Amino acid sequence: STPPNLILENRPYPTDAWTNVPSSIISALPRRLHLQPSHPIALTRRLIESRFPGFTTYSSFSPIVSVQQNFDSLGFPPDHPGRARSDTYYVNRDTVLRTHSSAHQADVFRADSSDGWLVSADVYRRDAIDRSHYPVFHQMEGARTWDRRRLATSASANGDLAQAIWDDVARLPTHDVVVEDPNPPTHPERNPLQANYHTPEEAEAVGAHLKRSLENVVVEVFAQAKRAAVAAGDAKAATEEPLKVRWVEAYFPFTSPSWELEVFWQNGWLEVLGSGVVKQELLVEAGVPQRVGWAFGLGLERIAMLLFGIPDIRLFWSRDPRFLDQFKSEVGEVGKGKVEGEGRIARFQPFSKYPASPRDVSFFLPSTSSPAGGRPVFHENDIMELVRDTAGDSVEDVQMVDEFVHPKTGRKSLCYRINYRSLERTLGREEVNELHEGISKKLVEGWGVELR
Ligand code: PHE
Numbered sequence: 507s508t509p510p511n512l513i514l515e516n517r518p519y520p521t522d523a524w525t526n527v528p529s530s531i532i533s534a535l536p537r538r539l540h541l542q543p544s545h546p547i548a549l550t551r552r553l554i555e556s557r558f559p560g561f562t563t564y565s566s567f568s569p570i571v572s573v574q575q576n577f578d579s580l581g582f583p584p585d586h587p588g589r590a591r592s593d594t595y596y597v598n599r600d601t602v603l604r605t606h607s608s609a610h611q612a613d614v615f616r617a618d619s620s621d622g623w624l625v626s627a628d629v630y631r632r633d634a635i636d637r638s639h640y641p642v643f644h645q646m647e648g649a650r651t652w653d654r655r656r657l658a659t660s661a662s663a664n665g666d667l668a669q670a671i672w673d674d675v676a677r678l679p680t681h682d683v684v685v686e687d688p689n690p691p692t693h694p695e696r697n698p699l700q701a702n703y704h705t706p707e708e709a710e711a712v713g714a715h716l717k718r719s720l721e722n723v724v725v726e727v728f729a730q731a732k733r734a735a736v737a738a739g740d741a742k743a744a745t746e747e748p749l750k751v752r753w754v755e756a757y758f759p760f761t762s763p764s765w766e767l768e769v770f771w772q773n774g775w776l777e778v779l780g781s782g783v784v785k786q787e788l789l790v791e792a793g794v795p796q797r798v799g800w801a802f803g804l805g806l807e808r809i810a811m812l813l814f815g816i817p818d819i820r821l822f823w824s825r826d827p828r829f830l831d832q833f834k835s836e837v838g839e840v841g842k843g844k845v846e847g848e849g850r851i852a853r854f855q856p857f858s859k860y861p862a863s864p865r866d867v868s869f870f871l872p873s874t875s876s877p878a879g880g881r882p883v884f885h886e887n888d889i890m891e892l893v894r895d896t897a898g899d900s901v902e903d904v905q906m907v908d909e910f911v912h913p914k915t916g917r918k919s920l921c922y923r924i925n926y927r928s929l930e931r932t933l934g935r936e937e938v939n940e941l942h943e944g945i946s947k948k949l950v951e952g953w954g955v956e957l958r
Contacts, residue, residue: 603630607647651799671711686752738853779804
């Protein structure tokens with residue numbers, strides 16, 4: 507049923523056995539929420555960009571990238587789970603919808619000689635549907651590097667790279683938020699010092715600059731979120747203790763050492779971004795072996811949800827003026843103090859939801875591991891995608907409510923509850939039934955399940 511070519515952004519891409527981009531995703535490609543002037547994702551992008559003065563910004567790279575850009579250039583091993591067809595949208599064997607903004611790191615390092623840059627991008631991952639997950643979301647990537655060669659010829663810091671970086675740390679704004687940083691900066695296996703390329707002093711200076719720079723971003727964003735929440739009478743926010751952040755050791759194939767930054771928000775630790783000292787092999791491959799520095803990647807949706815108090819990630823995709831118009835007062839004011847200034851972020855005012863229509867579908871999985879059509883084993887993301895492709899944004903969430911293995915036949919039974927609810931209008935009973943029957947039918951035809 508796959509056509510010989512997929513037309514994406516006006517270009518034909520040959521399809522093959524790897525192709526798995528459904529039409530619901532293709533229709534999201536032109537949306538580019540991070541570029542819509544009054545959209546909360548774009549406002550969040552601009553707020554964060556304003557914390558990196560002097561950085562070059564990019565926000566219109568195509569989301570269609572090569573496997574080389576998305577995975578190989580970053581040192582992902584061939585068997586890395588992120589490469590699986592169950593997790594990633596393949597246009598074909600060599601081409602994917604980028605799964606992260608890191609897909610552009612090597613290209614930007616190669617083409618851009620500025621010391622700091624930011625890339626904002628729509629990214630795509632096969633995932634569950636719920637209030638905080640959507641298969642398309644937005645990330646911002648950023649990097650700050652120092653040029654060893656340029657440093658050697660300048661008088662400052664006597665050519666001492668670590669000293670020059672510390673001098674830059676001293677120029678960064680300070681903040682008074684409590685920072686926990688309990689782990690040693692390196693770990694012998696997961697996060698070693700890149701000893702072939704960096705002295706311990708250099709790596710330490712890069713790490714210090716990374717941490718202070720990103721703490722400043724998070725402190726500003728969360729201070730704004732709290733002010734907006736308090737102004738809107740959010741009792742939880744008002745009683746919130748002072749902001750606390752912590753650095754946690756992380757692993758990424760393209761940084762070492764690596765950290766995640768977490769923020770204590772409302773009732774728990776929230777992961778905000780991934781970061782680390784850029785692997786020197788990547789910079790060497792990108793033709794800038796003399797550069798040394800750090801990179802980070804953060805998700806814009808999560809930050810926008812906190813900043814504006816938006817309760818459901820699907821709202822970002824709404825074309826309902828009751829949603830979009832709420833952020834319009836901020837347009838044009840960004841950069842003149844509205845978003846950057848104090849307490850000017852306006853909290854989202856929830857409007858009444860349309861009624862929900864839950865429906866269950868129960869079925870036995872086929873007894874063989876490889877059902878008709880040579881399909882691989884059923885994966886939970888497959889039902890998510892089938893639902894999305896049939897019902898689009900008319901589904902609020904999908905949850906497995908029952909699972910058991912028949913004691914005699916050994917067959918596995920699953921029950922999923924699909925909650926139908928439009929953000930735009932009340933769905934009719936007939937309409938919901940039709941969508942639900944369509945989904946049940948596709949489960950039978952596509953996966954060989956037996957409805958119960
Ligand atoms: N690309 C990583 C992710 O999506 C985040 C990251 C970016 C980590 C840059 C380190 C450096 O999780």
